[in-house]
Amino acid sequence: MSVTHTEISRAPAAGGFRDVSGIPGTDVLLAGGLAQLAVELYDVAGIDDAVRLVLAYARRTTTCDCAGVVLVDRRTGLKTGGATDRRVEQADQLQLQYNEGPCVPVSREQPSVLVSDTIVDPRWPRWSPRVAELGLRSVLTVRLCTARSNLGALNLYAIHPGRFTADDETTARLLAQHAAVAIATVRDASTSAQAIETRTLIGRAQGVLMERFTIDADQAFAVLRRYSQDNNIKLHSVAADLISTRRLPTRSPVAAAVRSPAIG
Amino acid sequence: MAEVGDGLPEQLCRACAVAVPVSGVGLALMTSTGHGGTITATDRRASMMEDLQATLGEGPCLDASNDGQPVLQSDLAATGPARWPGFAAAALDAGVAAVFAFPLQVGAIRLGVLDLYRDTTGSLDRPQLAEALAFAEAATTILLSLQDKATPGEPLHPQLAEAVESRREIHQATGMVSVQAGVGLTDALLRLRAHAFSSERSLIEVAKDVVDRRLRFQPEDDHHE
Known part of the structure; x- marks a missing residue:
């Protein structure tokens, strides 16, 4: 319920949990951070906002220097969902490009993968050296999934090797849930x-x-769809354009579509 | 969580009507352009109230969704007519004395509204309000679960798609009237609504007449044929 959460978010209680990375006693701080995450989610307007929020919490509740999210797309497979900086964007992109890296096993079956040092880790011969070149030595990848869907992975990176411990892995898995x-x-x-x-x-x-053309609803839909396909423009955009400009862009297939017996 | 499937929206509305209690409950989709279609209603009158708000483009469900907070009208006769002249008059005629509308949202994303109708006046007490809010929260979860179970490639779960599709002719008629009358889409929809209200018909009936070319709107004046 939006109203109750709006009220909660005005309460200052959870505000003290910022910038906790590296401080001992992270259990309590993590719990506070997660509660705050749940509250702040109620301001988001879309998936990009949600990813940004998750990344901000990853920064606060783990020892990572930077982080990124890779999302499963129902049509295209994996895609980058957001990153705290450019190096992470590149490192995540390389995983998709080479189809290798900790994300790949994680997005399939493993709950998490820990990489102590990208310079010496032999598991991903193409990906690891490139990531080391980017200055990222430690990687901790955790799977993002719910009971019903596999969403992708959260990738935590650190500049120094051996940065992530088993405790970090536990924390990261909790955050990922x-x-x-x-x-x-x-x-x-x-x-x-x-x-x-x-x-x-x-x-x-x-x-x-x-x-405008004295056609029925099915014919009108066929016109929109044909225009969308011929020009490789999403149906949604064709409809939006038509409504705002009151015309189909110049190479109009309307007359042909209306006359065509195939569309009757 | 319990298995979510078809029929859950219906069960939720019935349980809500019994638990709070109220006379009837309606669950509708809401969009930035207004009422997005009724998913289910416990009874004929609740269903009529949903149609009425969709037809008029005014009422507690629209205000709840737009403002992102519940609209609690414990005495519709006293406060309703000033706020929603069309809706209040028709609702009072139908015997609705109080309306409580709860928005269903995730963050800034509007999903729908849970409308509670009662044939007696009086506020919801605190436990009743808590109950109603819990049902609204559950309704949001149900809408999301339905969506989560949508077939890949199909953007909407069939039960939500059905509610949306039930309003298809309204969108088509809006486009047609905007060309016929030479006005924008917002004005075109207003003209359709005005016609429906003045002829005491539902918006969807009027829209179907336009789509089937039994009714035309002219430029300049509000009238038709």
Whole structure:
């Protein structure tokens, strides 16, 4: 319920848990951090916001220097979801490019993978040396998953070798559980909201075409879809353009589509 | 969590009506452009109240969703008419005396609204309010779980898609009327709503007439045929 959480977020109680990295007694601090994560999630407007928030908490609750999130895309496989800095962006991108690196086993079955030193680790012969060149020596990757879906992985990096311990691994797994629920929730909410907005938009665009060319709803949809396919523009964008400009971009297939017996 | 499946929205609304208690409960999708379709309602009147708010573009569910906080109208006759002239009059006629609308949101993302209708006046006491908020929280979880179970490639779960699809002709008619009357989409929807209200029909019925070309809107004036 948004209203109750808005009220909680005004309370100053959880505000003392910032910048805790490296401080002993992280259990209590982590718990506070996670509670704060749950509260702050109620301000997010989309999945990018959720990822940013998770990365900020990873920085605060673990000993990492920088962090990134790799997400499972239902269509394209793995993709980068966000990073605290450019090196991480590159390191994560290299995992996807080479299809090797700690993310790859983690996104399939393992809950976490610890890399003590990228210079000597033999498991990923192409990826590890490149990451070492980027100045990242320690890596801790944890799987982001909920009971129902596999979302991807959280990658924690450190400049020095041997930075992450078994304790860090436990902390990171706990953080990842909360992060996964948060990201899944926001993903489902925004997918559903966007799908509904898209249907509204397409319906309205159909209506404009139906009136203008005296065609029925199915024919109007066929026009939109054909235009989308021919020009490789998302259906959503075609509909949005049509509505805002009141015309299909110049190379209009309307007349052809309307006359075409295939679309009757 | 318990297994989430078809029928859960219905069960939740029925349980909510019994637990709070209220006379009827409706669960609807909400979007930035307004009412996004009724998912389920416990009874005919609750269903009518949802349609009414969708038709008029006004009412407690729209305010709850827009403001991101519950709208608690414990005496609709006293406070409703000033706030929602169209909705209040029709709701009072139908015997609704109090309305409590709870927004279902994740962060800034609007998902829907849980509307509680009661045929007697009076505030919800604290335990009742807590109960209603718990049901709203559960309703949000159910909507998200449905979405999580959507088939890959299908952007919406069938049960949500059905609610959205039930309003398809309204979107199409909005586009058609905007060309017919030479006005923007917001004005086109307003004209459809005004026509529905003045002819005492639902927005979806009027929209279907437009789509089937039994009704046209003209430029300049609000009238049609």
